[in-house]
Amino acid sequence: MVADGAPGQREGGMKLPLKARARGMSCCLVCHQLVTMPAGGDPRHCPRCGARVHTRIDGSLMVTWALVITGTLLLLPANILPVMTVIYLGSGEPSTIISGVMQLYHAGLWGIALIVFVASIAVPVMKLLGLIILLIQIQLRVPLIPLQAMKLYRVVSGIGRWSLLDLFMISILVALVDMGAIAQVTAGPGSTAFATVVVVTMTAARSFDPRLIWDAYDERRAAVHEERDTRAQEQQRGAPGNA
Amino acid sequence: MDQGQHRRRKTWQRACHECDLLLLDAVAPPGQKLVCPRCNATLHRNPKNSVHYTAALSLTGLLLFVPAATLPLLHFSIFAFGGENTLFNGVMSLFDAGYYWLSSLVLFCSVIAPLAKFLLLTFICWGSAWALLDRPVGLAVRWYQHLKEWGMLDVYMLGVLVALVKMSDLGKMEVGPGLYCFAAMMLVANLTTLSFDQESIWSRMARRASGKVA
Ligand SMILES: [Zn+2]
Ligand SMILES: [Zn+2]
Numbered sequence: 204m205v206a207d208g209a210p211g212q213r214e215g216g217m218k219l220p221l222k223a224r225a226r227g228m229s230c231c232l233v234c235h236q237l238v239t240m241p242a243g244g245d246p247r248h249c250p251r252c253g254a255r256v257h258t259r260i261d262g263s264l265m266v267t268w269a270l271v272i273t274g275t276l277l278l279l280p281a282n283i284l285p286v287m288t289v290i291y292l293g294s295g296e297p298s299t300i301i302s303g304v305m306q307l308y309h310a311g312l313w314g315i316a317l318i319v320f321v322a323s324i325a326v327p328v329m330k331l332l333g334l335i336i337l338l339i340q341i342q343l344r345v346p347l348i349p350l351q352a353m354k355l356y357r358v359v360s361g362i363g364r365w366s367l368l369d370l371f372m373i374s375i376l377v378a379l380v381d382m383g384a385i386a387q388v389t390a391g392p393g394s395t396a397f398a399t400v401v402v403v404t405m406t407a408a409r410s411f412d413p414r415l416i417w418d419a420y421d422e423r424r425a426a427v428h429e430e431r432d433t434r435a436q437e438q439q440r441g442a443p444g445n446a
Numbered sequence: 447m448d449q450g451q452h453r454r455r456k457t458w459q460r461a462c463h464e465c466d467l468l469l470l471d472a473v474a475p476p477g478q479k480l481v482c483p484r485c486n487a488t489l490h491r492n493p494k495n496s497v498h499y500t501a502a503l504s505l506t507g508l509l510l511f512v513p514a515a516t517l518p519l520l521h522f523s524i525f526a527f528g529g530e531n532t533l534f535n536g537v538m539s540l541f542d543a544g545y546y547w548l549s550s551l552v553l554f555c556s557v558i559a560p561l562a563k564f565l566l567l568t569f570i571c572w573g574s575a576w577a578l579l580d581r582p583v584g585l586a587v588r589w590y591q592h593l594k595e596w597g598m599l600d601v602y603m604l605g606v607l608v609a610l611v612k613m614s615d616l617g618k619m620e621v622g623p624g625l626y627c628f629a630a631m632m633l634v635a636n637l638t639t640l641s642f643d644q645e646s647i648w649s650r651m652a653r654r655a656s657g658k659v660a
Binding site: 220221222223224226228229230232233234235236237251252253254289291307310312315318319322349350353356364365367368369370371372373374375376377378379380381382385386389390394395398399401402405413414416417418 | 459460461468520522528529535540545549552587591595598605611613615644
């Protein structure tokens with residue numbers, strides 16, 4: 204079931220798992236073929252599927268930061284501007300995402316209210332927060348356990364698509380309820396902002412390279428081991444002199 | 447020393463795409479999956495008869511697409527007035543109202559990407575049998591991998607259900623025949639995603655290439 208663990212690489216008494224980068228190889232992210240990289244860290248084309256292969260996604264942290272910041276800024280108009288207006292028998296006012304959820308809740312449809320809340324409020328916010336945590340964790344070398352960071356990464360990259368739920372619902376209602384003065388549903392400008400948030404966050408999760416989590420972790424461990432080794436050496440050197 | 451290193455390098459078969467760990471296994475045994483021992487990423491799933499199942503399922507999906515896209519999904523009426531919803535007319539209304547970006551996103555995620563996934567998989571599964579089509583099939587696999595997460599039939603289905611419940615107190619809501627086809631198509635799309643294994647396509651192509659050389 205589980206693959207054989209790669210034999211450890213011993214370097215200066217320290218045991219680190221052997222990574223493809225250390226052997227000048229890389230994994231094609233499209234077809235998962237193991238590719239030998241040219242010297243100097245240049246990208247190349249995968250011999251099997253033709254996609255570009257980088258040892259790590261090019262400029263991953265910068266691009267992800269840029270997209271995360273864009274997404275966070277767009278979250279404001281997406282939540283403040285109305286996404287939809289339901290006019291029923293001549294009356295009705297524009298509703299934002301949050302007021303839409305509240306309306307559902309007050310109508311007693313708390314199950315649906317919960318679904319819409321999770322999909323259109325909790326998911327985008329969690330996604331942006333999760334990515335920010337991952338980015339900060341790598342850049343400031345916060346000692347987060349990598350397996351937990353990976354869990355966060357997988358949740359963040361898996362849930363993003365569900366936030367389009369509200370927009371699909373709007374597109375359905377706009378066509379369905381179109382009876383002039385009696386009942387009509389129209390979209391609002393907030394929906395455009397929200398659509399952009401979803402696309403931006405999905406692209407951000409794609410541009411984040413999880414291998415950087417492990418790079419940061421291994422570097423941190425290597426530093427700790429090195430420190431321990433030098434201290435041990437100093438003690439050894441000091442010991443005969445004392446005796 | 448140099449020779450020994452060379453021999454050892456040849457045994458590396460795969461690197462984890464999420465933590466870069468080198469592994470000695472390339473593929474999972476049939477019916478099982480290969481998990482990264484370091485980060486628990488699923489490296490490879492090996493469903494049995496992947497190519498045949500995927501070919502059959504994606505063809506079914508294509509057939510279901512026709513009624514799902516043309517028949518009304520929902521029917522809503524207040525007094526004598528009524529409206530219908532198909533996959534396309536929601537997009538059209540949004541486009542007419544000036545929401546170009548939103549309407550193209552909805553069109554892409556609910557129609558274009560799912561349809562393209564079915565078409566690409568059909569082409570990949572049937573086309574990988576001919577040496578002539580090696581390059582286009584490789585390109586199709588690449589496109590499929592990029593498109594994969596943008597096909598959102600399941601999300602759209604949930605959107606339909608939310609709309610159904612939300613509007614049911616305003617007027618009379620009826621489920622159209624298109625919705626049953628749509629639900630079936632969604633199910634088939636998810637099964638297709640599960641049964642498709644690109645490794646079996648690549649190995650099929652590699653086997654043929656080595657057979658021709660020998
Ligand atoms: Zn490749
Ligand atoms: Zn891994």
